[in-house]
Amino acid sequence: MEIVNVKNLKKLYGDFLAVDNISFHINKGEIFGFLGPNGAGKTSTINMLTGLSRPSGSEIHINSIDAVRDIKKVQRIIGIVPDESNLYGEMNGFDNLCFCAALYGMEKKEREKKAKELLNLFNLTEAGNRPFRAYSKGMKRKLTIAAGIIHNPKILFLDEPTTGIDVESARHIRKLILDLKDKGTTIFLTTHYLEEAQRICDRIALIVKGRIVKIGTVNELMESTMQGHIVQLTYQGRMETVQKELKEHFPGCTIKILSNDSSQLINKEPVPLFPLLQLLHNKGVSVYEAKEIKPTLEDVFVEITGLETDRANK
């Protein structure tokens, strides 16, 4: 079921088109990744969806509410974690959380209970009575996330949640995001880390220069750039001598010799390993390792964005 539906979203700053007519939807309960380099238009998109900025044109429906006309109603069911923390430096962690809960109309008892729970969940209990401005970057980001979910939003918008913080905190945050998903929260996440997108997102939109250049599940994206099935072999022996037999056996395949002990066999169809290894064995090539090479999201990204720049240059 679609919980967010965006059609022809556009953002003009003066005459600079930061978001160029993008359309996408987010399914209920999924982690939707918005992946793109700096300046691609990720934050601009989040700001328009959450009411911090006015779209220059579009239709946005969030949980069946028209977000362009009725953003205050939408804001009740969404949580927002901005790229830069926007909590109050002079207030302590606990008070910050309670204040954020109060903005959503939560009662005193309820918000204090929830604030304590969240401090605990984010390993910030001890820091709870220290002023926010004394927090480390990782702690700040965690408290900002806690503030974004204190009112139990249906949809959570996370703008680069792991950018600029230490590895350990980043891992903790990714785990928390996955836990939220398990509890049924729909998550919209922007990132410029390919690996992060690949690891935690269900579906990804690649955004470059304000345009979505590709959208789909992680597997779909990778398949789209796959030129065939690749088996990489490490061996002892002379591959050159068996090239002809291999081509007879696997019509249409290509052999790419990488070094004197490794080669790649590229084929349209998946390559059955047993006959391949047997053939090589019979020809005196002893194989130590055979593995399928899958393209990474990075390959996809480079290919697509490479194409994009080519197209733009023409």
Add this chain to the structure above:
Amino acid sequence: MKTLTAFWNILIKDIRNYYLKPPNISWGIIFPLSWTLMQIIRSTENIDIIQLLPGLMAMSILFGTTSMLAVTITFERRGRSFDRLLLAPVSLSILVLAKICGAVLFGCLNAFVPVIFASFFVSLGGINWGILFTAVFLIALTSTLIGLLIAVSAKEVFEAQTLSNFFRFPMLFLCGLFLPIQQLPAALRPISFCLPLTYGTDLLKGTITGSSIMHSAFSILMLLAFAAGLFLISRRSIQKKWIL
């Protein structure tokens, strides 16, 4: 109910974070206090204190309110925490009201610093307190809204404070406090009547010294009209400037 919770907590947070902080208390209380003392020391007869009271009150309110939003709004804009308020499910009107409420309260309290001082020296029996409170409240409200308009136009805290001084001092001289409006050059007089403070001062003067030039009901109406107008203009420019 939910809106009320949000409103109340924004107000309380501002009071705790800003209004009760030493620099603001000193700006808001010490300044009018020292002015009052200075004037009282200089004056020899009781009658002078009563004559001075409207001016002192107006000044205390003006100084307590106009620069306040420069702090509470411009500062939060810089630190991006104001975004949090814009992202909350609270309408812009309620948000603006919650923000100005603290400053209005603060201004009203400031106004009574000189009154309390004066009460030690002279009898305040002849004052119509109903009108006095109304005047104080409306002056506080309109000056806060002017402060809001300034805060909306400024990017930096110091810019907002400079701007508010730019408006504050001419306003004090044109509103008829120090120099009666009839004695102002004819070219400046129309400007006086475009300032909410002129009507506020006249109300105060009317009830404290009995020397008003306009009917009090008229002044109240004018102040209300200014308040409504300023509120709408500020809200509109917030919407235009901050929700990009």
